[in-house]
Amino acid sequence: MSNGDPVHKVWLFDEAHLARHDTTASDSPIAYVQALPTKTEFDDKDENNFLPDGALREGGALELMSREALGLLGQYVAVGIIYGCLPALLYPVYVKYLNFAGYQAASYSVLITLCWSFKVFLGMLTDCFPIGGYKRRPYMIIGWGICCACMCLMAFVPFPDPYISKTLGELPEATISKVRGGDFSNLTAAQKNMVNINASERSNFWILLSTLGSFGYMLANVAADAMVVEYAHREPIHIRGRLQSAIYTMRYGSSMAPLLIVGICMNGPEYDGSFNWSIGPNLIFGMLIFPCAFAIWSALFLVVEDRGVKPYFHSYVQNLWNLLRLRVMWQICAFRFCSNLFYNFDSTATLIIPSIWANVQPLTKSLFAVANTILVAFSIYIVGKYGLHWNWRTTIALATIAVMLIDGTILILTTWNILRNQYFFTTSLLPDSLPSGIRFIISGYCAVEIADIGNEGAVFGLVTTVANLATPLSTVCYKYIDSYFELTSADLAQDTTAVRWSVTYSYAIAYTLKLLCLAFLPLLPPQKAALQKLKRTGRSSSRAAAILVAVFVAALAFSFITNLMALFPQTSCYRIAGGNGQPTIKNNITICG
Template identity: 45%
Template sequence: MLSVEKQDKAFAAVNQSYGTLEEGNANGALVKGKSLVLVSIAAIALYSQYFAIGIIYGMLPGLKYPVFNNYLHMEGYQTAAYGVLIYIGWSFKVFLGMLSDCFPIFGYRRKAWMIIGWTIAALALCILTFTPFPKPFCDSHLIKCPLITPSIVELRKNGTFNYYNLDAPNDGFKFILLSVLVGFGYVMADCAADAMVVQYAQREPLAIRGRTQTAVYSSRYIGQMFAQLLIAFLLNGKIYGGSFDFTVTPNVMYGICLIPCVLIIPSTIFLLPEMSSEPTSFSTWLYSFWELLQTRVMWQVVAFKFLNSVFSSFSATPSVPIARSWAHVEPINDSLSGVLGSFIMSMIMVVVGKWGLHWNWRSVIAISTVFIVVIDAFAVFFTIWDIYRNQWFYTGVVLAEKLPDGIRFMVASYCSVEIANIGNEGATYGLITTVSNLATPFASVFYKLVDSIFSVSQTDIARDDQIVRWQVTYCFLIAYAMKLSALVWLFLLPPQKEALQHMKKYGGSSKVAGGVVVGVFFFALAFSVTTNFMSIYPATKCYRIAGGDGNCV
């Protein structure tokens, strides 16, 4: 592992070659060194990493509603599983971060793993782009598709059987698997980029520490908005539940994701500076990371992130089906609301980075969580009980949800910078963000299981009677109760950076607590990955633990 003095010499060489680094104010900085110039070539190259990440991060989830819910007609618990599985790579960030911390390739800890990650994503996207996508569940170009699908006997009787692909909900399985592989690829690149951001951020003085994270994540949300705009206008054809006569196949969308994956590789090689690093002994790294896991500051922040995120991620499986059947949301409006949501997230990054670096973390999370539950419930229950059904009114919920999400995300980022030690930046950042990312698939297992006892399938919701409305209401009431319960765990979160640094210095350590963190992490990871894959696999999707009705005959 390089000493701080050697790292400073390396960064000085980078400064001379690229003119990208400036002297930082050492007052309050966590390590010696120079902070990043935010308008330099190095910074722009780093922004491009996050812009490319944002395109894929916005595109793959954006396909859930128009393609997997409307086009393939998957059930609500299956689209919920898809929404989880395309993010599942984020649950492995700690391991991917470990790779860039411990195993430099040709002397480079970060750039090499970025290139490997982008190559994996590009190869998977090549297959997705050039493999013909399955036929739709109902070809709305040729017939008017009813909300309640007739039986096979009726379809044969009225001569419309050939316009249906009843296997469509199962045909998307391989495309989901390849999308998961894409996720692992670009998350590998993201982990290495995050570690580089942590290194830069730790060199910033206390007064401005956080500006680098704000800049790179704003870039990511710009890329995300770009992808969502493309979905809005290219996947709003009738076959996707929209109103446009013009549309493209899902393969085109995968091809759009492929372009930045290919372009970012030469950018990484030629424009992104990195000092050469000596290999680090894995045993030495593991011992160092285990010591960090035992510290109170680490296990307490990790416990907060996991518990708070599990409860706040508890959702309701009918949310996507009622968007189509009751709110009549067109893909263009669903995507445009996502664009506005991403814009709100980027503005949150700017606001927090400029004025909120010293806000009390507990207070802003509590206020934003209560606010979102009230707004969300207002829009959802008006839609459920047919008081006012409007696609913009319903999709406005997505916008409100971005407020607490953005704040929690930035708090996790700031905590990672304060806790990380030199040499384990990638794994530390990866672990703290991973437990939050892992909480979403873990929570989805439970809300799919809870909602499976209610009658909220696509066919049930299409009936739209009072019984079904009550069934959907129960699902959302349970979800809101769980979201509010997330605030119980705020006592585990230090209120600000100074308190976190004090805990790091004087909080002590516990091997038992460190062991519990490791045990819970591996259990939650294995459990959530297994059960969510069961939700989309044709042979196991019927089990209740996967979100099905339990009828597997």
Template identity: 35%
Template sequence: MVVGTLPGTIYPFLFNYLNMEGTQVMSATVLLNMPWSFKVFFGMLTDCVPIWGYRRRPFMVLGWTLCFTMLVAMTCMDAGAPYYPDDKYATMDPHDLTPEMIATFNESAHHVGGKFVFMMMIAAIGYVAADVAADAMMVEVAQREPEATRGYTQTTLYMVRTAFIMVSNILTGFAFNGKEYGGDFNFSLSFPQLMLVLSIYCFPVIPISWYFIQEDVHPGIIFRDYLAELWHLVQMRPMYQVIAYKFLAGIFENFSVTCFDPMQAYWAKVTPLNEKMMTIVGNGVFAITLYFTGKYGLQWNWRKMHAVTIVSVVVMEFIVTMLTTWDIARNQWFWLGVPVAEALPNGIAFVIATFVMVELAGEGNEGAVYGMVGSPLRRDQHRHCR
């Protein structure tokens, strides 16, 4: 819920409500995604530093506690008035705006967004820390599965995660589709009210992470020996090839433009509700793809499938971006429909990459290996779910 909702507020709240510039909105997106890039360090911490003899559960509790604290803090903050007192001003030609109209704009709205972005980033650090510990435990379980069915556990977990991200999109789609958010509803929640809802969802996860998860006591590990073993693993050909690929893929597959949200709002004229509805459909396709790939894709040629999926996504992204840029097809359903189609190759690529990570991880370094190889992967899934 939290992982799907916080990034989902960027377009309706930061861009439409506060009217922050495209560069600021893109910076907010980068800041929310940045903690995923440090998964390897969170993984090393949870591998090497057991708390009360446990390596995973305490970090899950601490992570969700930090996230919950930030959500409560944002609940108590004032979002202020929207930048435009009347939503019709947002779509008017700048030359048609009179000095009297401009005088009614809330110029301080731009400055309000910064503190919310900062606190959302801290909340993201919390749920990433919890996610790393949970992923490391998932790797331990997945490695115990029979070879013929290995991958079922991780596929099931990611299906559940995607399902709740769909729920979060429904929440933000209806709660943030008021006219002040660029939608067409006469009702909406304020940003602090939405944070209150997330706080209510987040709080039970803290005791659940401790009392409902079974973990064996671990004596700890000598950090020097841990680094030596990890370095030996990194020097193995399969490992450094995958790391090199993930590093380069993280660079070339995650290029973004600062004008993405302005294009979506002013050229494609996308409403928050329609954006969330199509995101829900895309996540549904993504979840179904996870299931069928996990069930039937274990014996596929992973290299060829990964290459095919990457080329497919690039071609589809190119078509929709170019046709919208050159005013050949500026339609919100065309703009939103192509990412739904991309969910199929993205889902296949995502599952294949998680299979590879489970096979590479060794005993005792599950968190670091999964974090090292999976950082670009989680950013990509996170961007897709947004």
């Protein structure tokens, strides 16, 4: 075999696989692995796969109502609840209750998902370091244990008082909007004392624990993803992707419950809602303890896993590097990173417009978010049932363009006060996640085709991680660009023509960059067979692999540091953190700059 040929090696020495090949003269497992034939050296009855039916490993397709499948579904139900709830708290709790600025709100949304950028490392952990002979279940239990502990702490430590008390919440909407922008001229001295101007500065405890809790359930999710890849490998090519579609439909579907609870129960005066009652954030965190406990029980009593053989770490790393050198790997990663980097460009005004201009109540936002989740889950179901052989490029392009046209129209009409209505504005949220959902499920299909036996966790983690990493990086970029425009809460509260033009310019830049994401579609093979062909015939490149690793590490460090800076008063004014670049002075003391 020449040095430039693709290398495909196996690290999991299961008896079923060993029985299909003659061993070498050496009894050494490493020598045996080095002697295994590449995929192109197998008897090529089906040019794309090992088995005649197109499956990538033996065992047969998993029954969706079996114990194994129900155990996995239980993991994703819990993931859907936590993953649905924590981001849903952004608007009612952090934007309304604590009165976060736009750049601070963007940083919260990034920090609670930034841990997903470490999926590849945790995938390697579950692949290489079994606990008690098991590679997946123990990490599910550990991850959910961490998440459960964080939810307990956030539930029992008193949450800060709201920026606007319930009494002030009864004032006219115009007055409330000015108060949120920092204008207290219409308030009496007693009313000014009811404004908790330091509310946003006292939230770091919950933000950091939310980040740690996200890390915990993400660890469990990585282990579950690796098992899904193993089961998907057993599916014939004509139905491969069915299990993934069912699982992720369940994940999105289960996120509806927390959205409804947040929307209905966090709609009181302190949240700028229309109800005269509400529940505090502590109770929401207390409710999240139950799905964590359910996931632990599911991992203990429903998930089925056989003991595996611990791979040789040096051999694992070497073969993972060889996989990174393959064109199929770095090309898919390049597509995922570049495409998502541009697709996720937005404006920092997006998180403020609903509060100040459209007057969107938490209940309305949550109800539309539920409808959006139903639509996304339904789209994944349709792709899994009818679209397993659709052209991936065409599907992504059509969904992206359609959603941009809808969003752009609604945002312009709202910005220029042609039509400002909470129901009309939140309509733009309805189809917004469709392209993201389609991109996500297609990336899962790609990971299954690329992964070899034994490296399922690392490969699935890497293919999805590069997209997750693009999100915080694009957030940093558009926050830096928008720091030159008048897009703060105070600016939007003034609602001048200059402010409206600033918002328009910011969206013009964002949507132009969003369109550029379509330029990277040629990097994505149109379907599974084309991807398998690229894996067999594509050339390898150590330079491309080194660039991929270097960009990954640099982007991860940059994104984490800059988004963390936005949470602290001492660094939040810097443009790289989303501030305006001007020193922040409070009580005649310079606290930033």
